[in-house]
Amino acid sequence: xxxxxxxxxxxxxxxxxLVVTDDxxxxxxxxxxxxxxxxxxxxxxxxxxQISGTLASNSGSVLFGGEDVTQLSMPQRVRRGLARSFQxxxxxxxxxxxxxxxxxxxxxxxxxxxxxxxxxxxxxxxEPAMECLAQVNLAARAxxxxxxLSHGEKRQLELAIGLATAPRLLLLDEPLAGxxxxxxxxxxxxxxxxxxxxxxxxxxxxxxxxxxxxxRVSVLVYxxxxxxxxxxxxxxxxxxxxxxxxxxxxx
Amino acid sequence: xxxxxxxxxxxxxxxxxxxxxxxxxxxxxxxxxxxxxxYSGAEGYVLSLxxxxxxxxxxxxxxxxxxxxxxxxxFGHAAFLGLGGYAVGILASHGIEDALVQIPVALAASxxxxxxxGAISLRTKGVYFIMITLAFGQxxxxxxxxxxxxxxxxxxxxxxxxxxxxxxxxxxxxxxYWVCLLCLLGAYAFxxxxxxxxxxxxxxxxxxxxxxxxxxxxxxxxxxxxxxxLSGMLAGLAGCLLANQAEFxxxxxxxxxxxxxxxxxxxxxxxGSLHGAVIGAAAFLLLEExxxxxxxxxxxxxxxxxxxxxxxxxxxxxxxxxxxxxLFVRGGIMGLLRRPHHx
Amino acid sequence: MNATLLxxxxxxxxxxxxxxxxxxxxxxxxxxxxxxxxxxxxxxxMVGAYLVAAFSAWTGSFGWALLxxxxxxxxxxxLLEVLVFRHLYDRDHLDQxxxxxxxxxxxxxxxxxxxxxxxxxxxxxDLLSGSVEIASGLLYPVYRLAIIAAGLVVxxxxxxxxxxxxxxxxxxxxxxxxxxxxxxxxxxxxLFMIVFGFGAMLAGFAGAMVAPILSVEPGMGDNILILxxxxxVIGGIGSIRGAFLAALLIGLVDTxxxxxxxxxxxxxxxxxxxxxxxxxIAPMLIYIFMAAVLFFRPSGLFPxxx
Numbered sequence: 001x002x003x004x005x006x007x008x009x010x011x012x013x014x015x016x017x018l019v020v021t022d023d024x025x026x027x028x029x030x031x032x033x034x035x036x037x038x039x040x041x042x043x044x045x046x047x048x049x050q051i052s053g054t055l056a057s058n059s060g061s062v063l064f065g066g067e068d069v070t071q072l073s074m075p076q077r078v079r080r081g082l083a084r085s086f087q088x089x090x091x092x093x094x095x096x097x098x099x100x101x102x103x104x105x106x107x108x109x110x111x112x113x114x115x116x117x118x119x120x121x122x123x124x125x126x127e128p129a130m131e132c133l134a135q136v137n138l139a140a141r142a143x144x145x146x147x148x149l150s151h152g153e154k155r156q157l158e159l160a161i162g163l164a165t166a167p168r169l170l171l172l173d174e175p176l177a178g179x180x181x182x183x184x185x186x187x188x189x190x191x192x193x194x195x196x197x198x199x200x201x202x203x204x205x206x207x208x209x210x211x212x213x214x215x216r217v218s219v220l221v222y223x224x225x226x227x228x229x230x231x232x233x234x235x236x237x238x239x240x241x242x243x244x245x246x247x248x249x250x251x
Numbered sequence: 252x253x254x255x256x257x258x259x260x261x262x263x264x265x266x267x268x269x270x271x272x273x274x275x276x277x278x279x280x281x282x283x284x285x286x287x288x289x290y291s292g293a294e295g296y297v298l299s300l301x302x303x304x305x306x307x308x309x310x311x312x313x314x315x316x317x318x319x320x321x322x323x324x325x326f327g328h329a330a331f332l333g334l335g336g337y338a339v340g341i342l343a344s345h346g347i348e349d350a351l352v353q354i355p356v357a358l359a360a361s362x363x364x365x366x367x368x369g370a371i372s373l374r375t376k377g378v379y380f381i382m383i384t385l386a387f388g389q390x391x392x393x394x395x396x397x398x399x400x401x402x403x404x405x406x407x408x409x410x411x412x413x414x415x416x417x418x419x420x421x422x423x424x425x426x427x428y429w430v431c432l433l434c435l436l437g438a439y440a441f442x443x444x445x446x447x448x449x450x451x452x453x454x455x456x457x458x459x460x461x462x463x464x465x466x467x468x469x470x471x472x473x474x475x476x477x478x479x480x481l482s483g484m485l486a487g488l489a490g491c492l493l494a495n496q497a498e499f500x501x502x503x504x505x506x507x508x509x510x511x512x513x514x515x516x517x518x519x520x521x522x523g524s525l526h527g528a529v530i531g532a533a534a535f536l537l538l539e540e541x542x543x544x545x546x547x548x549x550x551x552x553x554x555x556x557x558x559x560x561x562x563x564x565x566x567x568x569x570x571x572x573x574x575x576x577x578l579f580v581r582g583g584i585m586g587l588l589r590r591p592h593h594x
Numbered sequence: 595m596n597a598t599l600l601x602x603x604x605x606x607x608x609x610x611x612x613x614x615x616x617x618x619x620x621x622x623x624x625x626x627x628x629x630x631x632x633x634x635x636x637x638x639x640m641v642g643a644y645l646v647a648a649f650s651a652w653t654g655s656f657g658w659a660l661l662x663x664x665x666x667x668x669x670x671x672x673l674l675e676v677l678v679f680r681h682l683y684d685r686d687h688l689d690q691x692x693x694x695x696x697x698x699x700x701x702x703x704x705x706x707x708x709x710x711x712x713x714x715x716x717x718x719x720d721l722l723s724g725s726v727e728i729a730s731g732l733l734y735p736v737y738r739l740a741i742i743a744a745g746l747v748v749x750x751x752x753x754x755x756x757x758x759x760x761x762x763x764x765x766x767x768x769x770x771x772x773x774x775x776x777x778x779x780x781x782x783x784x785l786f787m788i789v790f791g792f793g794a795m796l797a798g799f800a801g802a803m804v805a806p807i808l809s810v811e812p813g814m815g816d817n818i819l820i821l822x823x824x825x826x827v828i829g830g831i832g833s834i835r836g837a838f839l840a841a842l843l844i845g846l847v848d849t850x851x852x853x854x855x856x857x858x859x860x861x862x863x864x865x866x867x868x869x870x871x872x873x874x875i876a877p878m879l880i881y882i883f884m885a886a887v888l889f890f891r892p893s894g895l896f897p898x899x900x
Binding site: 318324326368371374375376377378379381382383385386387389390393394396397398399400507508511514515518564566567569570571572573574577578 | 625631633678681682685687688689691692693695696697698699700701702703704706707816820823824827831870873874876877878881882884885888889892893894
């Protein structure tokens with residue numbers, strides 16, 4: 001097996017007596033799409049926060065590409081290639097779709113302390129940004145203010161922003177949340193294309209999507225990983241079935 | 252894919268380019284004013300009033316840079332006016348009267364003060380930020396009142412305007428007016444450039460969604476701090492000019508009420524357009540100057556005694572006017588100018 | 595001699611701190627519960643002082659004047675709430691700052707309009723005039739002791755009110771999570787009015803108490819407002835306990851600092867330089883203190899919100 005790209009060791013986050021994630025250890029291999037599923041309140045989003053550096057962990061460590069990044073801030077982790085999306089759409093509503101993505105390109109190319117020159121005219125920023133938009137089928141909407149995009153388009157835009165940071169690993173927090181059937185099909189197609197060339201950690205409630213996309217699945221229940229395996233084996237795992245009983249229909 | 256790459260990446264016409272007419276008219280008016288002032292019969296008065304307008308325009312624009320584009324409500328910006336003013340006053344009292352020395356010193360002092368207080372203030376958010384900037388402003392105010400050697404409470408009178416490269420050209424009111432206009436134009440061009448630059452885009456992005464900015468790899472703090480320093484320096488420049496205009500500096504330059512007035516100017520003009528701040532400063536100062544007379548003439552139906560009483564207490568009209576503007580005129584004067592275009 | 599002076603300054607600091615607390619208490623509650631930044635709180639202090647000046651000129655008695663001034667200050671606060679503040683609760687802080695700044699301009703001029711620009715003075719009530727010997731050879735004005743006593747009594751009452759009554763419980767809950775309180779079916783609008791009126795009355799009370807020892811003049815609330823802000827920021831917005839401790843700290847730091855900074859500096863500087871630097875630094879002390887607190891604890895000493 002290749003060396004894992006992302007490795008979590010005994011991660012824990014608690015708010016007082018409330019333990020949200022507990023002793024989470026996982027390793028994500030380069031190139032795989034690793035899904036994390038679990039019933040509501042299992043601590044999935046908290047885990048994403050801990051991996052991305054949005055939240056500090058109480059204990060445990062996060063290794064990315066062999067480097068211990070536990071003490072690094074979110075921007076520092078992003079610069080090492082660990083990008084994330086948000087469960088609740090997080091974009092710059094007053095900026096055009098293109099500018100949203102171009103800013104992410106700008107973050108990794110050259111100094112942002114330049115006080116002169118029109119940033120919106122820089123080809124070196126706009127062209128890669130356009131490419132990212134094209135990858136999520138948003139090129140035609142590049143000049144629309146992001147706040148005016150449809151919900152599905154905003155989800156796509158978040159993906160494009162994530163791509164523009166040139167990540168080695170993309171953490172996706174429920175990219176399908178709130179999308180209609182057609183929109184979600186489009187996002188799934190986009191993800192299928194992206195997984196060809198990117199390592200992805202995906203949190204998702206839509207089991208159809210998870211089982212059609214994932215290479216491996218980890219199941220988080222009450223903040224603990226109870227199983228990590230291929231989708232087929234996870235589906236048969238009795239413990240997982242028990243955890244989900246009455247929660248959601250397993251495929 | 253290929254066809255996409257060929258899509259012209261011309262940006263959509265930004266709001267600012269669509270309203271270029273406003274700044275052009277504004278600056279043309281400032282340029283024409285001295286010519287007209289000669290015919291008004293009160294040349295000195297008109298010049299000095301408009302010079303003040305331009306100086307406060309620079310200060311308000313400086314504030315707009317962080318308030319309008321960075322959503323940082325600094326309630327202590329008058330401190331920089333004071334820093335600029337006192338740099339001129341203190342240096343002059345030690346015999347260093349050349350603006351070419353005074354201004355760099357003032358800018359350096361403003362930058363240093365902004366760097367230190369900004370680094371502390373920006374650790375806090377929201378209302379804490381408002382209050383801590385207010386407190387730092389007060390700190391400097393009280394420092395000035397206790398500088399007995401430099402006039403203390405009463406401030407200090409400058410023996411004359413600053414020299415410029417050893418010459419006394421600034422003593423001429425017209426020349427001084429043109430220098431102020433030049434500074435205003437320079438500050439405007441600089442600020443416009445900053446706003447459109449890479450740096451400005453990060454600042455604007457941080458205003459809209461700071462978490463998103465962190466998630467693409469920016470550390471908002473650095474950019475906000477740099478903007479705070481730039482803004483402080485511009486306001487410091489305004490302070491230098493103000494001291495020269497009044498030929499006087501005093502702690503009154505930096506009362507917290509003055510900081511509040513600066514915020515009001517920016518909001519009155521319309522947040523986040525730079526020239527809006529200049530218009531706001533003009534509207535504020537002209538209103539302050541002429542409200543007594545306006546009230547006097549509007550109240551023609553009252554007795555003469557009541558009319559002068561009303562004019563004397565113009566602030567009782569000014570305050571509620573301020574409240575009404577905040578409540579009902581969203582977007583300030585620039586917002587009003589924009590509205591017809593949007594239909 | 596030095597110890598005596600320190601003691602007197604500490605008493606002055608305590609008195610000043612308690613006055614600050616009376617103002618800050620209302621401010622911190624209004625801010626904590628309503629997320630409303632009220633610059634006009636300082637003018638309510640001024641209005642309290644003017645009311646007591648007017649009523650004591652009319653009745654000739656400080657006691658009656660105080661009794662009349664309190665409900666008037668309350669009514670005045672409620673009036674402002676209905677006329678202006680109510681329309682600002684759902685606005686952002688910037689709008690609140692500006693509109694309440696407008697209220698200050700109006701009222702500072704308003705009191706000039708009604709009572710003239712010249713400072714008014716209020717006689718110290720006979721019962722509390724004169725000084726007592728609090729230690730051998732050390733005289734201290736009775737009225738200042740009365741202010742200290744009144745401040746402590748009000749602080750204690752406030753403590754009981756906030757911690758042991760239903761309204762107090764709602765206020766505390768509101769300060770930490772206003773949305774939840776409103777979701778529980780509490781009439782939040784009425785709670786806001788109560789808090790507001792009460793805060794205005796406390797500030798008015800503070801103004802009334804200091805009227806006999808300070809000159810009553812337009813703008814007298816402006817600088818104390820800033821100090822009250824410093825207090826609530828240091829204490830943690832929404833925290834009565836924080837406001838109390840911070841007010842006393844600020845009162846002591848300011849008063850004692852002003853008289854001892856030159857002395858302390860004399861240890862490291864020559865006397866002339868020490869006295870000059872000391873006088874320059876003393877008024878800045880509380881702001882430096884505040885910056886230091888916020889540097890280490892950006893939400894104050896007793897943060898209420900998560």
